[in-house]
Amino acid sequence: MGKVWKGKFKRKDKKRKLTAFMLAAAMICGLISAIPAYAEESGTPVGTTFDIRVVQTNDIHARIEEDEKSGFIGMDRLAGIIQSFTSEGDGALVLDSGDTFHGQSVATVVQGESVARLIKACGYDAMTPGNHDWSYGKDRLKELGQMSGLKMLAGNVVNEDGTPFFDEESYIKEVTKDGKTLKIGVFGVIDPAMYQKTTPSNVAGLTFTDEVAYAKQEAAKLKQEGCDVVIALSHTYDPEGLAKQVDGVNLWLCGHEHIEVNTSVTTPDGSTAYVSESGYYLTEAGLMNLDCTMDEQGQVTTTVQKTPVDYTQSLNYEKNAEVTELLDVIKAENEVVLSREVGETPVDLDGVWEHLRIDQTNLGNVVTDAYLEATGADIAFENAGGIRASVNAGTVTYGDVIGISPYGNYIITKKLTGKQIKDILEISVEIQKKSIAANESGDWDAWPEDSGSYLQIGGITVEYDPAQDEGKRIVSIKTGDKELDENQEYTVAMNNYLAVSETYPEMAAVEEAGEFSACDEALIAFFEQGKDKIAASAESRRMIQTTKKDPEEENPQDPKEPEKENPETPEKENGENSGNSKDPAGGAQTKGNTLTTSAASNKNKSEAAAKTTRSPKTADEENAGIWILLMMCSASVVVMYKKEII
DSSP: OOOOOOSOOOHHHHHHHHHHHHHHHHHHHHHHHHHHHHHHHHTOOOSEEEEEEEEEEOOOTTOOSOBTTTTBOOHHHHHHHHHHHHTTSSEEEEEEOSOOSOSSHHHHTTTTHHHHHHHHHHTOOEEOOOGGGGTTOHHHHHHHHHHHTSEEOOTTEEOTTSOBSSSOSEEEEEEEETTEEEEEEEEEEEOGGGGGGSOGGGGTTOEEOOHHHHHHHHHHHHHHTTOSEEEEEEEOSOHHHHHTTOSSOSEEEEESSOSEEEEEEEOTTSOEEEEEEEOSTTSEEEEEEEEEEEOTTSOEEEEEEEEEEEHHHHTTSOOOHHHHHHHHHHHHHHHHHHTOEEEEESSOBOOOHHHHHHSOOHHHHHHHHHHHHHHOOSEEEEEGGGOOOOBOSEEEEHHHHHHHSTTOOEEEEEEEEHHHHHHHHHHHHHHHHHHHHHHHHTOGGGSOTTGGGOEEEESOEEEEOTTSOTTOOEEEEEETTEEOOTTSEEEEEEETTGGGOTTOHHHHTSOEEEEEEEHHHHHHHHHTTOHHHHHHHHHOOOEEEOOOOOHHHHSOSSOOOOOOSSOOOOOOOOOOOOOOOOOTTOOOOSSOOOOOSOHHHHHHHHHHHHHHBOOOOOHHHHHHHHHHHHHHHHHHHHHHHHHHHO
C-alpha cells in the first residue's frame, strides 16, 4: 500500500519531484504544439476547407468512342463521370495534358473538329497541347482551342519576336466559401523536344523555350498575383524530374509518356508537389480531390487524393445523353467520307507497332511502293512510326487509309548518293537490333526512343548481317539486279517528317529535290490500282538477313553429334497485341493482327506501370504515431507523479 499524503515532505524532495513533473509536462506540451504544424502539412483541416474537384485526361489521341475490348471509356461516359464527380465539390476544374485532337480518322478527316466539339460538350477548362496536336498546323491548333471553349496554355511556345504564341499564358479560377475566396492558377508547358516530334511546317516560326525555366517563372508569377494553389499542365518526358526542379506548384498534371503516375516529389525549397499522369487513349480518367484549407491569416495548405477510374470502374457512371447524341451526329457526318471504298487487299496488312520496329512488314511494302509510284523515285523510305494502323483483308476504305497515315504528311524527294544510302541503312539496322533486344527482353522501358525511326524500304533489296560490327552490317544493296553504286546519286522518296529527322543527319542535310502529294493521297491512288497490285507488293522481300560463316564452321574437323529423332522444342508464349504505345511520335494502331511477342512483355509493362503508381501516406497514418507517443508520455507523467508524490 502506498503512503497517504498528509501535506508534509522535505523541501528538497518536493523541488526534485516538481521539477521532474514539469519536465514531463513540458514534453507533452511540446508534442501538442507540434501536432497542428504537422497537420497543416498533411492536410488536417484547420480553418476553412475548400473541396476542389479536378478531372484529368491526357493522351486521348482521338479515342472518343467507348470500346470495351480496348478499354476506352468514351467521351459520353467521361462527361457523365465529370458531371457526377464535380457536382459535390465547392469548385471544379476539368483539364487535359495534350495529344487530344489527333490520332484517329474520325478526327483527321475534319482536322480535329470532331474532338473539339466533344471537348466543349464535356466542359473542359484548359489544356496544354501535345506534339500530335500540332499535326494540322499551328494556326489550326489555335482554332481548335477556340472551338473547344477552353484555354490553350503553353507559354514557353513563342513567336519570332519573343511574344507568346497562344493568347493567354494562364487560367485563374476563383472559388468563394464562408466569405473567403480561394484563387487557383493554371499554366501549361511543353517539352522543347516536342518541336522535333511534328512536321517542321506545323511549327514554322515558333520556338519552344526551356520548360524548367519557364515553369519556375510562371509559378512564381502566379504566386505573386495572389494564387493560393498552382496547377501545372505539362506534356513532357520525365514528369517527376521536371516537378522536382520547380517551386510553387501544388499539382502537376502530365502527359506524353502513356503511363500511370501517382506520386509526390520534394521541390528545391522543401515543399511537396503532387504529380499525376492518367494512362492514355482514355483508358483512364484521373479524379482528384484537392482539400485546400485556409487559416485565419489567409495561408493555404493543400492535400491531394487521386482516384483513377478505368473502363470497368467507369461503368458505375451513367453516360451523358447529350454527348452521346453529339457522338452519333459526328459519326454520321464522317461516315460518308470514311466509308468511301478506295480499293481491296487480298491479305491482312500488318501495321502492328512492334512488328514495324523489328522487321519489314507487308504494309511497309505497300506504303513505300505507293511513294515510288507517286514520285517515280528509285528508292523509298518510311519511318516505322509513320504507319499507325493495320488493315484487314477485304475492302479498303478512306478511313482505313487515314488510319495508316493519319498525320497529314506529304511526300518529298531527295538526291542521295549510294554511300549516303548505305550509311542511312546502317543506322536503321542498329535501331532494329536494339528494338529486337528490347522486344525479346520483355522490358517495355528498354525500347529505344528512336525505335519509330527504323526504316521500311522500297525499290531496293538489302542483305545485312547483324552479327557484324556497327557500321559494317550492310552486306549488299541492289536496285533490281544491279548493286548500288556508292558514288552515284539516286532519287529517294520519303515523308516530309522523316526528311528532316535528326536520326539521319546526312539525309536531313540534303535539300529537297521535289514535293508531291499527301501520303494518304498516294496510298489511295495505289489501292485504286487493284488487289493484284497490293498482293505483289505485300509478298516481296526487301531486307534479307545473312550470316557470314566462320571458316572452321564451313569445314568442321570434328563430326557433329547425331540429331535426336524427336527433339522437344519449347513453345514460345504469344501475347495479343494491346496497341500500347511508348512511341514518342504518337499512338498505336487501331486494328491489330496477333502480336508475336512474349506475354511477359505486357506483364512487365504492367508491373512497371504499377511501380510508377505511388500514393503518399494519409494524414491519419502519419499522425497515428505522434498520438501514440503522446499517450505514452502522458501515462509516464501520471506514473511519475503517483510514484514520486503520492
